Amino acid sequence: MTKSSQTPAEIETFLKQAIDLAMESLRATGARPFGAVLVKEGRVIATGVNEILATNDPTAHAELTAIREAARKLGSPRLDGCVVYASGHPCPMCLAAMHMTGIEAVYYAYDNEVGKVYGLSTAAIYDEMRKPFDQQKLKITCVPIRPEGIDLYDLWRRQTTN
Numbered sequence: 001m002t003k004s005s006q007t008p009a010e011i012e013t014f015l016k017q018a019i020d021l022a023m024e025s026l027r028a029t030g031a032r033p034f035g036a037v038l039v040k041e042g043r044v045i046a047t048g049v050n051e052i053l054a055t056n057d058p059t060a061h062a063e064l065t066a067i068r069e070a071a072r073k074l075g076s077p078r079l080d081g082c083v084v085y086a087s088g089h090p091c092p093m094c095l096a097a098m099h100m101t102g103i104e105a106v107y108y109a110y111d112n113e114v115g116k117v118y119g120l121s122t123a124a125i126y127d128e129m130r131k132p133f134d135q136q137k138l139k140i141t142c143v144p145i146r147p148e149g150i151d152l153y154d155l156w157r158r159q160t161t162n
Helices: 008-029 062-074 092-101 112-116 123-130 152-161
Strands: 035-040 043-049 082-088 105-110
Touching: 008 035, 008 043, 008 062, 008 082, 008 105, 035 062, 043 062, 062 082, 062 092, 082 092, 092 123, 112 123
Parallel strands: 082 105
Antiparallel strands: 035 043, 035 082
């Protein structure tokens, strides 16, 4: 994977666009103040705003809405070579999605320290997720059930390699 090299002017331009999207959405709908711009090779592929309140979908963060749109437009779940510009510090869910899709860089304008003052920090979630599973508030348990004669992962491998 090649790391992108954005100029300071490009970074500022796309971050301002993400902030503008967040402001427009906030003013128009009262949505949470987050916007994202997904760029590939200097071209905007997709944008997103926080749609949690509009959709009642707790995963409808600005970064994820932009990732979903970009994947549709590019016809692939892989977004290698793409860069995300976000108005706010990506939460662990959004950051995990960026890792899983191959996004190569993320830039954000408002960090968790600034967000904390407004109740918009995800630092506590990052702290919780750093703990071993057995120390987290969320009960996380592997129950290794394997139906007789069926190995789900083996079936997947056989179907995807043929």
